[in-house]
Amino acid sequence: MTEGNAENVGATVTASNEERQSEEKSETTIDKDQHGSVYWQNGADDKLRHLDAGQFLHQQLSTYFSITNSPIWMDSSTTQECRELEKSVGGPEELAKITGSRGYERFTGPQIAKIYQTKPELYLNTERISLISSFLCSLFLGKIAPIDVSDGSGMNLMDIKSKTWHQPLLNAVAPDLAKKLGDTVPSYTNLGSICSYFIDRWAFNSECKIIAFTGDNPASLIGMGLTEGWIAVSLGTSDTLFLWLEEPKVVLEGHILCNPLNIDSYMALLCFKNGSLTRERIRNICAEGSWEIFNQLLESTPRGNFGNMGLYYDSQEIIPFLSGDYRFNKAGGKITKFSSLEVEVRALVEGQFIAKRAHAEDIGFEMGKNTKILATGGGSNNKSILQVLSDVFNAPVYVQDAADSAMLGAAYQAKHGLLRHSQTLTDIRLSLPEPKLLCQPYKDAADIYTPMVARYRNIINSLVNN
Numbered sequence: 001m002t003e004g005n006a007e008n009v010g011a012t013v014t015a016s017n018e019e020r021q022s023e024e025k026s027e028t029t030i031d032k033d034q035h036g037s038v039y040w041q042n043g044a045d046d047k048l049r050h051l052d053a054g055q056f057l058h059q060q061l062s063t064y065f066s067i068t069n070s071p072i073w074m075d076s077s078t079t080q081e082c083r084e085l086e087k088s089v090g091g092p093e094e095l096a097k098i099t100g101s102r103g104y105e106r107f108t109g110p111q112i113a114k115i116y117q118t119k120p121e122l123y124l125n126t127e128r129i130s131l132i133s134s135f136l137c138s139l140f141l142g143k144i145a146p147i148d149v150s151d152g153s154g155m156n157l158m159d160i161k162s163k164t165w166h167q168p169l170l171n172a173v174a175p176d177l178a179k180k181l182g183d184t185v186p187s188y189t190n191l192g193s194i195c196s197y198f199i200d201r202w203a204f205n206s207e208c209k210i211i212a213f214t215g216d217n218p219a220s221l222i223g224m225g226l227t228e229g230w231i232a233v234s235l236g237t238s239d240t241l242f243l244w245l246e247e248p249k250v251v252l253e254g255h256i257l258c259n260p261l262n263i264d265s266y267m268a269l270l271c272f273k274n275g276s277l278t279r280e281r282i283r284n285i286c287a288e289g290s291w292e293i294f295n296q297l298l299e300s301t302p303r304g305n306f307g308n309m310g311l312y313y314d315s316q317e318i319i320p321f322l323s324g325d326y327r328f329n330k331a332g333g334k335i336t337k338f339s340s341l342e343v344e345v346r347a348l349v350e351g352q353f354i355a356k357r358a359h360a361e362d363i364g365f366e367m368g369k370n371t372k373i374l375a376t377g378g379g380s381n382n383k384s385i386l387q388v389l390s391d392v393f394n395a396p397v398y399v400q401d402a403a404d405s406a407m408l409g410a411a412y413q414a415k416h417g418l419l420r421h422s423q424t425l426t427d428i429r430l431s432l433p434e435p436k437l438l439c440q441p442y443k444d445a446a447d448i449y450t451p452m453v454a455r456y457r458n459i460i461n462s463l464v465n466n
């Protein structure tokens, strides 16, 4: 992966060595980062069907790809392709109506358009295009696997209502794209048996079925078992917010994805690129690289941070489209440095959660007295950070025993895909303990943070417009 400029790619072959997997004796599925794409060379499907169990997978795979550096979700180099895609259907709102999102740089459609425009010969030498999830699925299946509708709705190419590719959008991106993408499937589809490579080389049970693989956020939705009133906040490399939706909405900031569990339902997703890595940067600068010291600093400052506010974007942020660090004092003046490390740490954490609340409200999420937050991801191990989340949203924060909800969701989806004709997901999830209440908002939280959310909106408006 290259950081520092806007282009982010990952080597395709190494990706196959680092997957997280939820494997049971009789069914397997995996969740992976969304939006990244993998380009299979002409003839790759046939080669996949004849994997040699006597050789390492990565050695055999090294010649299967037309493009060796796959674009990943952190890429933000396709602004021009996004605008062109929006224009092709009549504007951003139209694109959002069809696909659930206006044009987003990391989404796969604009990424494919860029590849076609900059490397047409490589595109033409591509037999099929997979998402990272369906790429990994293909390895286990021993042939190129279909894209599931939930991960497929993160591409700016699929009609989220019909769950099929939108031909005018495909035409706007590149020729012959429908053939290269293949048909989509519901996310819980049982795709058949595991291929002989894994049986012969790794002693997988030959009865093991492969359930369609999906993205990490749809998998998290499953793992968290969200119901009405709950909002999920995942504090991973990216920070994401998501909730179950019965009906699709049209949102210009954020995404509506197809639901991985119910083909007629949807999920709303907001993704903030600068999550844990930005928290790590400020921890390293202010707290000697220690979360313990970071938490002491955070807890030694009052809610509202004496009126100071900070916004920190190490990489080009998705919402809002900004980069760099911004610090503001009580009077609203832009400053270059805060007076203490404590203030810096609180400005970072408050700023991150104020942004989440503002943008969640923008997509229509209404905070009420029954709102509950379920936190997950690596950052949810930190109670001091979760207390700020609770205060900013003025809602209780719960956690699950297993903080890695995406992996848990993949495991439940595997079982659901196999048993869904005889058992409901609720039956399947019965063994999962109830989420635990970890933080309650302080009484003054709403009075402090509601005005700060309004202030955040003003700051963002002025930064974006300038």
Ligand SMILES: Nc1ncnc2c1ncn2[C@@H]1O[C@H](COP(=O)(O)OP(=O)(O)O)[C@@H](O)[C@H]1O
Binding pocket: 235, 236, 237, 238, 276, 277, 279, 280, 291, 376, 377, 378, 379, 380, 381, 382, 385
């Ligand atoms: N105690 C902690 N406090 C704050 N952040 C933490 C803590 N433990 C882990 N993290 C963060 O969690 C991140 C990894 O989260 P994870 O959900 O595994 O990431 P990914 O989204 O890549 O799957 C790390 O970048 C790390 O900074």
Ligand SMILES: O=C(CO)[C@@H](O)[C@H](O)COP(=O)(O)O
Binding pocket: 032, 033, 034, 035, 073, 106, 154, 215, 216, 217, 236, 237, 238, 239, 240, 269, 271
């Ligand atoms: O782009 C998005 C969602 O739209 C990201 O959430 C990626 O799906 C990967 O996130 P991490 O798991 O690395 O945080």
